[in-house]
Amino acid sequence: MYVQPSGGLEQTARGADAQALLRNCVHCGFCLPACPTYRITGNELDSPRGRIYLIKQMVEGTAATATTRFHLDRCLTCRACESACPSGVEYGRLIDLGRELVEERVPRPLTERAVRRGLTAILSRPRLFGVLLRAGQAVRPWLPASLQSRIPARQAARLGASTTRRARRVVLLEGCVQPGLRPGINGAAARVLDRLGIGVERVAGEQCCGALGHHLGHAQRALEQARRNVEACGAALDAGAEGIVSTASACGLMVKDYGRLLADDPAFAARARRVSEATRDLAEILEPAELRRTAVTRSSGPRVAWQAPCTLQHGQRIGGRVEALLEAAGCTLTPTREPKLCCGSAGTYSLLQPELSHELRRRKLAALLEADPQMIATANIGCLEHLRAASPLPVRHWIEIVADALEQPGSG
Numbered sequence: 107m108y109v110q111p112s113g114g115l116e117q118t119a120r121g122a123d124a125q126a127l128l129r130n131c132v133h134c135g136f137c138l139p140a141c142p143t144y145r146i147t148g149n150e151l152d153s154p155r156g157r158i159y160l161i162k163q164m165v166e167g168t169a170a171t172a173t174t175r176f177h178l179d180r181c182l183t184c185r186a187c188e189s190a191c192p193s194g195v196e197y198g199r200l201i202d203l204g205r206e207l208v209e210e211r212v213p214r215p216l217t218e219r220a221v222r223r224g225l226t227a228i229l230s231r232p233r234l235f236g237v238l239l240r241a242g243q244a245v246r247p248w249l250p251a252s253l254q255s256r257i258p259a260r261q262a263a264r265l266g267a268s269t270t271r272r273a274r275r276v277v278l279l280e281g282c283v284q285p286g287l288r289p290g291i292n293g294a295a296a297r298v299l300d301r302l303g304i305g306v307e308r309v310a311g312e313q314c315c316g317a318l319g320h321h322l323g324h325a326q327r328a329l330e331q332a333r334r335n336v337e338a339c340g341a342a343l344d345a346g347a348e349g350i351v352s353t354a355s356a357c358g359l360m361v362k363d364y365g366r367l368l369a370d371d372p373a374f375a376a377r378a379r380r381v382s383e384a385t386r387d388l389a390e391i392l393e394p395a396e397l398r399r400t401a402v403t404r405s406s407g408p409r410v411a412w413q414a415p416c417t418l419q420h421g422q423r424i425g426g427r428v429e430a431l432l433e434a435a436g437c438t439l440t441p442t443r444e445p446k447l448c449c450g451s452a453g454t455y456s457l458l459q460p461e462l463s464h465e466l467r468r469r470k471l472a473a474l475l476e477a478d479p480q481m482i483a484t485a486n487i488g489c490l491e492h493l494r495a496a497s498p499l500p501v502r503h504w505i506e507i508v509a510d511a512l513e514q515p516g517s518g
C-alpha cells in the first residue's frame with residue numbers, strides 16, 4: 107500500500123515507522139473472517155482492513171473524526187488478524203500508532219477521559235484495587251444481579267512454595283488485579299515450580315506492567331511503569347535470578363515488549379531488552395515430560411475446555427504449550443469450535459464496550475461448553491474473570507489444575 111506521511115508526520119521517525127508498517131498491507135481482506143468485531147457488525151470499518159485504512163488517512167493528514175476514534179476504540183487488540191495475515195502486517199503496532207494519533211487529534215469528552223483515567227488508576231494499583239474489591243465483596247449480596255456477577259466471591263489464598271532455598275530461581279511477577287481476584291494462581295505456580303526444583307522470588311517495587319494504560323492511550327504513564335519494572339527485574343537478574351515468569355499472558359506479552367517500547371530511551375534501552383529477553387510465560391518453562399514424571403495420570407482426570415487467550419496465541423505465539431501440559435497432568439481436553447476467536451475480555455474492553463464484549467462472551471461460552479467439559483481453563487486473569495461472570499462451570503487458571511494433579515496422593 108502506497109503511503110505518503112503528511113500533516114506533520116512527514117520527515118519524522120513516527121511517519122517513517124507508519125509508512126513501513128502500512129506498506130505491507132495489500133488490502134487482500136484475508137484477515138476479515140478472523141476479526142471478532144467484523145464478524146458481529148459486518149461493517150468494514152470494524153475490520154482490520156477498514157481500521158488500517160482509517161490509520162492510513164490520519165498518517166496522510168486527513169482530519170480524524172469521532173467516527174475514526176469510535177471504530178479504533180471497538181478494536182479488541184486481539185491480533186487475530188496478525189495470525190491470519192499472509193503479508194506479515196504488524197497490526198498490533200499499527201493500532202497503537204492509530205490510537206496515539208486519534209488521542210492527539212480528537213480529544214475525548216471530559217467524562218470519557220475521567221472514566222479512562224479512573225480505570226487505569228484503580229486497576230493498576232493492587233492495594234487500592236484490593237480495598238475496593240473487598241468492599242464490593244462485603245456488600246455483594248445486596249447488589250443487583252448484574253453487578254454481583256462482576257464481583258467474584260472471596261478466594262482464600264493457599265500457601266505458596268516451601269521456603270527451602272533453591273539453586274535455580276526465577277522472578278514471579280505478581281500482577282496488579284490477579285492477587286486480589288485470584289490469590290491462588292501465583293501460589294499454585296510457586297508450588298509447582300518448587301516441586302520441579304525452581305524457587306520463586308518477588309521483586310520489591312514491581313508496578314503494573316503498563317498494558318492497561320498502554321491500550322487506553324496513556325502511553326507516558328505506561329512507559330514510566332515499564333521503566334520501574336525494568337529497574338526492579340534487572341536488579342533481580344543481577345542477583346542471580348535466571349528469568350522472569352508471568353502467569354498472566356497479557357502481562358507477559360507487555361513485559362516481552364519493553365525492549366521495543368524503550369528502544370529510543372538511551373538510559374533504559376539495553377536494560378529493557380535484557381528484561382524482555384529473560385521473560386517467559388509460565389507455560390514456556392514447564393515441560394510436559396517433567397509433569398508426567400511427577401503427576402499421577404488418571405484416565406478419569408477432569409474434562410477441560412481450553413480457552414487460549416489472544417495474548418498467548420496471537421501475541422506471544424505460544425499456542426499448544428498449555429494444552430500439552432494439561433494433558434500431561436492427566437486432563438482430557440474437549441474439542442472447541444473457533445479456538446482462535448477472542449472471548450471479549452481484552453483488558454478494560456469488557457467495561458468500555460459491553461455490548462460487543464458480552465456478545466463475544468456468549469459465543470465463546472457456547473463453543474466451549476458444546477462438548478460437555480467439567481471446567482474451563484485459561485491463562486489470563488482478564489479472560490478468566492470475564493468468562494467466570496457468565497459461565498455455569500468453574501473457570502480456572504491452568505496452573506491451578508496442574509497443581510491439583512501434582513498434589514493428589516501418590517504424586518511424586
Ligand code: SF4
Nearest residue numbers: 131132134135137191
Ligand atoms: S492486514 Fe494482511 S490480511 Fe488484512 S488486508 Fe492487509 S495484507 Fe490482507
Ligand code: SF4
Nearest residue numbers: 141181182184185187
Ligand atoms: S486486533 Fe482483533 S478486533 Fe482488532 S482488527 Fe484485529 S482481529 Fe479485529
